[in-house]
Amino acid sequence: xxxxxxxxxxxxxxxxxxxxxxxxxxxxxxxxxxxxxxxxxxxxxxxxxxxxxxxxxxxxxxxxxxxxxxxxxxxxxxxxxxxxxxxxxxxxxxxxxxxxxxxxxxxxxxxxxxxxxxxxxxxxxxxxxxxxxxxxxxxxxxxxxxxxxxxxxxxxxxxxxxxxxxxxxxxxxxxxxxxxxxxxxxxxxxxxxxxxxxxxxxxxxxxxxxxxxxxxxxxxxxxxxxxxxxxxxxxxxxxxxxxxxxxxxxxxxxxxxxxxxxxxxxxxxxxxxxxxxxxxxxxxxxxxxx
Amino acid sequence: xxxxxxxxxxxxxxxxxxxxxxxxxxxxxxxxxxxxxxxxxxxxxxxxxxxxxxxxxxxxxxxxxxxxxxxxxxxxxxxxxxxxxxxxxxxxxxxxxxxxxxxxxxxxxxxxxxxxxxxxxxxxxxxxxxxxxxxxxxxxxxxxxxxxxxxxxxxxxxxxxxxxxxxxxxxxxxxxxxxxxxxxxxxxxxxxxxxxxxxxxxxxxxxxxxxxxxxxxxxxxxxxxxxxxxxxxxxxxxxxxxxxxxxxxxxxxxxxxxxxxxxxxxxxxxxxxxxxxxxxxxxxxxxxxxxxxxxxxxxxxxxxxxxxxxxxxxxxxxxxxxxxxxxxxxxxxxxxxxxxxxxxxxxx
Numbered sequence: 001x002x003x004x005x006x007x008x009x010x011x012x013x014x015x016x017x018x019x020x021x022x023x024x025x026x027x028x029x030x031x032x033x034x035x036x037x038x039x040x041x042x043x044x045x046x047x048x049x050x051x052x053x054x055x056x057x058x059x060x061x062x063x064x065x066x067x068x069x070x071x072x073x074x075x076x077x078x079x080x081x082x083x084x085x086x087x088x089x090x091x092x093x094x095x096x097x098x099x100x101x102x103x104x105x106x107x108x109x110x111x112x113x114x115x116x117x118x119x120x121x122x123x124x125x126x127x128x129x130x131x132x133x134x135x136x137x138x139x140x141x142x143x144x145x146x147x148x149x150x151x152x153x154x155x156x157x158x159x160x161x162x163x164x165x166x167x168x169x170x171x172x173x174x175x176x177x178x179x180x181x182x183x184x185x186x187x188x189x190x191x192x193x194x195x196x197x198x199x200x201x202x203x204x205x206x207x208x209x210x211x212x213x214x215x216x217x218x219x220x221x222x223x224x225x226x227x228x229x230x231x232x233x234x235x236x237x238x239x240x241x242x243x244x245x246x247x248x249x250x251x252x253x254x255x256x257x258x259x260x261x262x263x264x265x266x267x268x269x270x271x272x273x274x275x276x277x278x279x280x281x282x283x284x285x286x287x288x289x290x
Numbered sequence: 291x292x293x294x295x296x297x298x299x300x301x302x303x304x305x306x307x308x309x310x311x312x313x314x315x316x317x318x319x320x321x322x323x324x325x326x327x328x329x330x331x332x333x334x335x336x337x338x339x340x341x342x343x344x345x346x347x348x349x350x351x352x353x354x355x356x357x358x359x360x361x362x363x364x365x366x367x368x369x370x371x372x373x374x375x376x377x378x379x380x381x382x383x384x385x386x387x388x389x390x391x392x393x394x395x396x397x398x399x400x401x402x403x404x405x406x407x408x409x410x411x412x413x414x415x416x417x418x419x420x421x422x423x424x425x426x427x428x429x430x431x432x433x434x435x436x437x438x439x440x441x442x443x444x445x446x447x448x449x450x451x452x453x454x455x456x457x458x459x460x461x462x463x464x465x466x467x468x469x470x471x472x473x474x475x476x477x478x479x480x481x482x483x484x485x486x487x488x489x490x491x492x493x494x495x496x497x498x499x500x501x502x503x504x505x506x507x508x509x510x511x512x513x514x515x516x517x518x519x520x521x522x523x524x525x526x527x528x529x530x531x532x533x534x535x536x537x538x539x540x541x542x543x544x545x546x547x548x549x550x551x552x553x554x555x556x557x558x559x560x561x562x563x564x565x566x567x568x569x570x571x572x573x574x575x576x577x578x579x580x581x582x583x584x585x586x587x588x589x590x591x592x593x594x595x596x597x598x599x600x601x602x603x604x605x606x607x608x609x610x611x612x613x614x615x616x617x618x619x620x621x622x623x624x625x626x627x628x629x630x631x632x633x634x635x636x637x638x
Contacts, residue, residue: 253384
């Protein structure tokens with residue numbers, strides 16, 4: 001007894017160091033954990049299992065991915081499209097968010113509303129509205145002189161539709177990060193002789209990076225799952241993997257193959273994020289900084 | 291036919307459905323009817339489901355749109371909340387073979403007055419429709435527009451873009467083969483290679499649509515002055531005053547079917563309703579007068595308004611102009627293979 005107690009005693013601090021201390025407030029996290037287990041972990045496990053078991057046990061579904069070139073092409077197109085959407089969204093969202101930090105409260109509200117109102121509109125309604133605006137006989141082409149500019153059923157159409165959907169996801173995190181930046185730092189830099197552009201680039205921009213990184217990640221990963229918007233605004237060449245998954249799931253009913261496509265998308269996305277975190281310190285960018 | 295509409299609305303539930311998100315079908319006297327949704331479903335249910343419900347004291351519930359993944363998930367999880375489901379016939383064949391749908395019990399459901407081509411082992415017809423040549427009447431006149439699929443594919447004589455539904459069962463292969471000179475009675479099994487060679491000749495002029503709304507937009511705006519259309523969509527747009535019309539020559543007849551998911555607790559009510567519906571031509575005609583989709587049974591033609599009769603595929607005026615009826619037993623066996631080839635062809 002005494003020997004046991006003696007050996008147990010020194011071990012205790014180690015345990016305390018290893019695990020975060022949970023007091024009763026910690027129990028508040030349990031509903032969320034349970035929720036995630038039920039709606040994320042369990043279904044994902046089911047999808048993973050199905051990809052190896054339906055219709056027969058084995059890796060047949062993964063071999064089918066390479067059976068036709070179309071799946072790899074569509075997967076590549078999915079990542080390229082998501083990358084382009086991220087780039088354009090950030091290029092538009094950055095100055096917009098910056099403007100929001102400078103604007104008076106009234107105009108800040110207006111800017112916020114302008115980015116959020118479309119966000120509250122049904123995706124299908126918005127997408128059909130874009131069709132009316134962008135088509136050959138649509139609003140834009142009626143205003144432009146000359147033969148109609150093709151804006152629909154091609155990449156520009158997809159980008160316009162997706163960027164509008166994604167803009168709030170870019171603007172909100174960037175605005176949150178920029179609001180916290182002390183503008184007196186810029187004055188201090190200029191007081192020390194830096195030209196405004198230089199001060200902005202060397203002082204302001206690095207401080208805004210966490211917000212930009214969070215936006216980029218959010219927009220990129222969300223964009224990977226799109227399919228209604230590219231299906232309606234894109235052409236046959238703009239098909240994204242989500243549409244093929246739905247086709248296999250609800251049309252052709254090859255659930256094992258649909259699951260394999262979903263797993264491949266998930267794994268490639270995870271791999272890409274890991275690669276990115278090697279290149280840039282994601283953890284620091286996403287909030288460890290302050 | 292209208293799965294496009296459904297597909298666009300498929301929610302995240304589709305994935306959760308893998309794990310089974312069906313509801314429960316109790317023993318209450320109620321029947322859940324599932325169709326493609328929208329105004330069409332409201333009109334259909336009020337025309338020929340609710341009157342029966344009132345008569346029999348059965349509470350009618352609705353869900354929409356039809357989603358084959360949800361259908362299968364409910365049956366496999368043995369939690370079936372859908373009672374009668376409107377589906378495409380190729381799915382009806384697959385569902386029947388896989389045991390997901392109840393066999394039609396001819397002792398309980400009298401199908402003797404129907405065209406037997408429309409009746410499957412597990413399915414009965416709900417409506418008939420046609421893939422017609424839809425055209426914009428400001429771009430082409432009633433005299434001078436494509437009247438055959440060969441002319442539909444002739445972009446020199448009739449310049450402009452052509453619309454097709456983007457799914458393999460959308461009759462584009464049938465139209466291409468007819469245009470290429472394949473006799474209508476030798477269409478099946480489809481020579482897919484030959485069809486793709488024909489489609490190649492107009493590939494740059496093809497616009498693929500996803501939904502019925504898109505179909506109406508494309509043809510009525512003149513952006514796609516020619517479209518392989520669902521006759522009822524053109525009818526509806528014309529009724530709203532849009533400059534569009536159906537060319538009935540060489541139309542391809544198709545149909546939707548109703549099935550009862552296996553394991554539905556009140557299958558008895560579903561069967562009773564199906565029997566009432568199929569043998570109630572008056573009720574069928576109410577929906578036809580609204581939609582211009584032809585009734586399941588020809589007996590209903592007597593109750594269809596004269597101006598609508600001109601616009602439905604089974605009327606004495608239009609039936610002789612038919613090229614073929616879509617063979618869904620072919621599509622049940624080949625849908626996945628041809629879909630994959632179509633995806634490849636589109637991506638090229």
